[in-house]
Amino acid sequence: MSQSRPFYYELTVPLFTHGLGALSGVLAKGTAHAADRGVDPRVFLEGRLAPDMFPLVRQVQIATDQAKGGAARLAGLEPPRFEDTEASFPELEDRIRRTVAFLEELDPGAFAAAEARTIRLPQRDRTVELPALPYLQGYVLPNFFFHTTTAYAILRHLGVGIGKMDFLGLDRTESLARGLPRPRS
Numbered sequence: 001m002s003q004s005r006p007f008y009y010e011l012t013v014p015l016f017t018h019g020l021g022a023l024s025g026v027l028a029k030g031t032a033h034a035a036d037r038g039v040d041p042r043v044f045l046e047g048r049l050a051p052d053m054f055p056l057v058r059q060v061q062i063a064t065d066q067a068k069g070g071a072a073r074l075a076g077l078e079p080p081r082f083e084d085t086e087a088s089f090p091e092l093e094d095r096i097r098r099t100v101a102f103l104e105e106l107d108p109g110a111f112a113a114a115e116a117r118t119i120r121l122p123q124r125d126r127t128v129e130l131p132a133l134p135y136l137q138g139y140v141l142p143n144f145f146f147h148t149t150t151a152y153a154i155l156r157h158l159g160v161g162i163g164k165m166d167f168l169g170l171d172r173t174e175s176l177a178r179g180l181p182r183p184r185s
Contacts (some may be wrong), residue, residue: 008074008114011136013103016067016144020103022169023063023148024096026155026162030056031089033160041089047154056154058084060092063147064099070140071103073119074132075110 034041048055054062061084072079080102086092119135121128130139152167 005108006111006114008132008136009106009108009111012067012071012074012111012140013106013108015141016071017100017103018169019144019148020064020067020096020100022167023060023151024093025169026152026160026166027060027089027092027096029162029166030155030158030160033155034089044155044158044160045087045089045092047158049150049154049157053150056151057086057092059147059151059154060095061086063144063151064095066140066144066147068099068102070136070144071106073121074114074117074136075106076113076117077106077110 030044031041033039034044045057046055061082064082065079068082069079082095082098086095114132117132119130119132121130121135121139149167152162156162
């Protein structure tokens with residue numbers, strides 16, 4: 001972890017930008033798979049693992065919402081609102097790009113006071129208040145990984161040739177020992 005960047009910045013922005021980059025790579029393979037096989041992309045976009053689960057499109061929307069919302073709240077900011085209107089792979093890619101652009105614009109210094117913040121999280125019928133660390137560990141990170149994993153699993157289940165290295169966002173020659181790619185700052 002960098003000595004010059006606050007703890008909560010290090011646990012969010014680099015992780016989310018990397019994870020969203022990996023998700024983008026998985027979606028690109030889904031796009032190519034549909035085109036190569038002449039399959040209507042809606043088969044993938046509307047795909048789900050179980051009847052009561054959200055489809056791929058919603059999984060990507062929620063993953064990006066978790067990334068931008070989690071980082072923004074920890075930085076003491078209101079998260080940007082994106083309308084959930086995506087209906088194609090290019091539109092999902094654009095949503096990921098906009099989310100990463102937002103994350104890369106965040107000032108690491110804004111995270112310095114995160115530990116002292118109480119995060120107010122609007123729910124359907126109430127607002128939940130959580131200290132920063134339980135919010136990050138018990139809500140944001142599990143949700144981000146659940147929805148990115150589910151998006152991956154939907155495409156894998158539908159026959160897209162992706163594997164663990166795609167999910168991790170790593171070329172087989174890369175090493176985690178070098179750390180996650182750093183966003184611009």
